[in-house]
Amino acid sequence: MAKQDIPKAYEAKEYEDAIYTAWEKSGFFNPDNLPGERTESFSIVLPPPNVTGTLHMGHAVMLAIEDIMTRFNRMRWRKALWVPGTDHAAIATQTKVEKLLMAQGMKDPRQELGREEFLKRVEAFASESHDTIVNQAKKMGASLDWSREAYTLDEARNRAVNTVFKMMYDDGLIYRGDRLVNWCPRCKSTLADDEVEYREHKSKFYYFKYGPVVIGTARPETKFLDKIIIVHPQDDRYKDLVGKEFEVEWIEGPVMAKMVADEAADREMGSGAMTITPAHSFVDFDLAKKYGFDVVQIIGEDGKFTAAAGSFAGKNAHEAREEIVEKLTTKGLVDHIDEEYVHNLSVCYRCGEAVEPLPKRQWFIDVNKAFAFKGAELANMKKGDMVTLKQLMQTVVREGQIEIIPDRFNKTYFHWIDNLRDWNISRQIWFGHRVPVWYRGEEITVGTLPEGDGWEQDPDTLDTWFSSGLWTFSTLGWPDQIDDLKTFHPTTVLETGYDILFFWVARMILMTTYTLGQIPFEKVYLHGLVRDEQGRKMSKSLGNIIDPLDMIAEYGADATRLSLTIGSTPGNDSKLSEAKVAGYRNFTNKLWNISRFVFMQVEEIHHVAESEIVPKTLADHWILSHFCRLQVDVTNHLEAYEFSQAGEKLRDFTWGKFADWYLEVAKVQKDESTDSILLFILERLLAYWHPFMPFVTEELWKQIDPETMLIVHEWPVVSQSFYHSESERWFEKVQGVIVAIRNIRSEYGLTLKQKVDVVLVGAIPDDLSKLVELFAGVRKLTKANKKPVGEFASVIVRDIEVLVSLEGIIDQEAERAKLSVQYEETVAYIKRLEGKLANEAFTSKAPEQVVADMRQNLEEAQKKAQTLTQQLTSG
Ligand SMILES: [Zn+2]
Incomplete structure (x- = not known):
């Protein structure tokens, strides 16, 4: 398209699908192409x-x-x-x-x-x-x-x-074993350990008389067959009973109980004695394995009692709890009940149902068994x-x-x-890879379906x-x-x-x-997680879900991507709001308008090689110097996976330097050399932005080179010979002067039409006086060696005294007050610099340029303090 046809605003939805299709057709998503x-x-x-x-x-x-x-x-x-x-x-x-x-x-x-x-x-x-x-x-x-x-x-x-x-x-390493598994009675499947979630839960905690001891439990319905009492080996209360067997009255009549000493018992808890339920508790299962106790399942996969529960067989275990407690109450076996017991209940992470540990024949991966290492690429x-x-x-x-x-x-x-622990890899569900094991009677084949x-x-x-x-x-x-x-x-x-x-x-x-x-x-x-603007998790119940597709439809994919990457760092949760996405839509538009301006401004759109660039003015040197710095920073950040920092630097350069300053300069110094610099920077800037905002950059690229695609453009490198610290310094001074004049104007409520006369006392290059005139609403700019007579609002920017003539409208008292604030700040700044420069540990380690800059800053600040003193004493 001819360059004057570029629309004024970028409407993402008019371009994105077509661009994606073009990328797909190009085949470049496939590295072979x-x-x-x-x-x-x-x-x-x-x-x-x-x-x-x-x-x-x-x-x-x-x-x-x-x-x-x-x-x-x-x-x-x-x-x-x-x-x-x-x-x-x-x-x-x-x-x-x-x-x-x-x-x-x-x-x-x-x-x-x-x-x-x-x-x-x-x-x-x-x-x-x-x-x-x-x-x-x-x-x-x-x-x-x-x-x-x-x-x-x-x-x-x-x-x-x-x-x-x-x-x-x-x-x-893979074996089959009867092991306790986390069983979800609703999903009818086992769960891995980390698929079990814990939820704080209040329930009753029961203390029962069990022969000579009192035992505590939250789950009386699992205790039918308890017959082993565990006590601590150093618990003197029970030393005469350890190793002995005796009859106790229990749920379904008398049982023969035995007392065993093991360090698993907690002397401080209740009576210090507990009975174990190997089939429904992981800790108890391990104890049963250690001593060879029976493991008998009381609750089945359907959550109902097995035949082992005697007269309760077939009943739902949860529902029968109160009935069991009643029976024990009748027998006088309830010691007391704690009604306010709070504990962590294990629940299924899929459906929230209480998890039932139970014994089951399962496939496991043994994580502790040694085997012969197969590869050769691991350290040591x-x-x-x-x-x-x-x-x-x-x-x-x-x-x-x-x-x-x-x-x-x-x-x-x-x-x-x-x-x-060993990883339980089998699941009792249908959807998934079926365990590749085949059985025929006693025979077993693993891996592939056997013949026959x-x-x-x-x-x-x-x-x-x-x-x-x-x-x-x-x-x-x-x-x-x-x-x-x-x-x-x-x-x-x-x-x-x-x-x-x-x-x-x-x-x-x-x-x-x-x-x-x-x-x-x-x-x-x-x-990290993406949270809402108040930092809450996004959820249906809170109604605060932001749907990425809605954001893309409204603001475009580029804006959505920027809002998710700039400002978020690895491992930390981030906050997202629709306003944030809208803000980045504005930025996408800004990039579009910057490009549009450049395309309209230049005589002809073409690739510009580095060798064609001849910086002439301070502004040229300044922008190129920052641009080569930007290239190094962005490349290093992206190589180091620091996406947010890369995006922030790109945004600051694009908006804060290129658009706000250099494009304004370009309007004034319109010539071939400026055209080249505009194109040189824009072409490369689009490339650096491409990973973040692929759609708008690819669309703009068509203006520069309709024959190629930005997606496969080589990452541009910018010569470090453009680095020019002196120009950076000078230009920043001029920016300071302009900002200072603008501030004074707004302080005195001047309209854009009310031009002011300005006197600059100090050294400022000729080609930048023009910029000051243009950007600060200045009618007449004079340079002087010392402050002329008259009424001025004044500010000191580094070593330049900025005097804005405001004959008739300034308040002398207020001016003096402002000057003394400036003076105090400057003196404090001088002290800080002097302190740093006197610190040998700092000056010997810091880069030469940094120290040199600091010395120059000090010199300027000293001059500023001097001038301020003069102003304050002269009035
Ligand atoms: Zn479940």
Whole structure:
């Protein structure tokens, strides 16, 4: 389009979809299609969103940050790969579909539909949800390589899952055992330890007479078969009873009880004695294993009593609690009841139901068993060394092979691993990777379906984190083909929310170090939660959810991205409001208008090489000096994953320097050389902004070079020869003078039309007098060596005395008061500088330029103080 056709305002929704389509068509999201020789690679996997619904602000912030990383590295001439995918999220998706089916009138969808038909419904839901998610990611501008898209439950990932399962099984790391599991009676499935949440809960706490002791419990319904009393070995109260058996009266009649001494007992708690319930308490289960006590299940998977509960068999355990207490009351066995007992109740993180620990035959991964290390790429480890999974997970972070940003999360990571128990990987749900184990009578086959008839596959499925734990390498073709794996693995960085450090990040480290003997990623960048402007979590019940799609429709994707990245730092929660997004829409418009101005201003739009730049004026030197500084800062910040700092510096330069000052200067010094500088800076500025605001920059790029796309432009480097500290200093002085005159004008309530006469006492270059005249509403500017006679409002800017003639309207008393405030401030400033310069520890370490600048500042301040003294004494 001809340059005069550029619209005055940028309407994001008129451009964004077309630009995204053009990027997709270009093929540049796929690193195999990128132009030029690229030796280094950059790779990152998208944390796969669950196919349970739509994207929220948490996803939007993740997409924004990862897209910045990917676009920056693509422009840095690396083979940049960002792998997309979605997660089947087994239990979450199945639960969601079950709820939907029940809302439509089914009572028990699994029973009514059967495995095959039920799974079809879940898959249909998952597929629809997938399409929505992909569409939303595109709206955000995410430059994901869709040709490599993966799904945690597709065939390729299934081969990876089955292969790893078999490897671990053969190494003796996967075993089947009867263990206590966290059971959710509503989801009818086991939960991993970290899928259990704790909720403060008030209930009754009961004290019962149990033979010679009093025992306390919140759950009398589990106590039917209690017959072991544990006391502390040093508890003198019971030393005569330890090791003895005796009869006690109990719920279903007399039982033979035995007293055992173990340090697990707490002497300070109640009577210091407790009975144990191995089948329904993790602590008691461990004790039972230690001493070989029976483990008998009293509550079943349906939450009802088993036959072991005698006359209560078949009743709902929770509901029968009061009935049991009544029975014990009748027998005179209730000692007392604490009505105000507050404790942490374990609940299912999916549905909130109280978790029931119960014994179950499950598949586990042993995290403490030694096996022969397979790889050769981990610090302090050789192929064949005997290691445990726990050790692998600890070593790679401790040795710095994986760096967690921010590093305060290292502590939480190690703490979690120290407390890690064997990982229960089987789930009693249908949606997921089915456990790759087949049985025929006593025979068992692992990995692939064996030949011959009569084999029956294990009915359970695998924990969803088993497959997402393989994500960095299963998405790169392992185990089928490994070209991508060679180029892109280990991946460069993993970017995700700190809330899934354990759920996901730690399991990826476990799975990858085990399978490949490699780290999955070099860095982990953890972003925080996006909260509302008052700092509250966004939730349906609070009605404070901001939908990223609404923001994109209203303000554009670029504005939405900026509002999520500028001002947010790793590991910390951030606040978002619609006003913030609107503010960044204004900034997007500002960039559009800056570009539009440049395009209109210059004779001809074209690429400008660095060699064509000839700075002539102080303003030229000043802007170029700041621009080369900006390039270094922005590049360094982005390489260091400091996105907010990079964005802030870009914004300050673009608005505060380029637009507010240099474009104004350009209006005055209109010539070929200025045109070149405008174009030189704008072209590169658009490139630096591209990772943050890809749409508007790509659209503007069409004006500069309709033949190429900004997405594959090489990251510009600006010569450090433009660095010019003297000009920076001078120009800042002139800015100071202009600001000072403007302030005086506004203090005296002058309108734009009321021009003033100004006298500058001090040295100021000729070509900048003009700027002062233009920008400060000055009628006549005179330079003088000393203050002339007359009435002036005055301010001192560094070593320049600014005198604004206000004959007739100034208040002498007020002026003097202002002058003495200035004088006091200047004296304090001189003292600070003198103190610093006298400090040898400082002057010997600080860069020469800094010290030199400081000396000059001191000299100027001393002059200023002198002038002020004169003014104050002369009146
Ligand atoms: Zn549940």
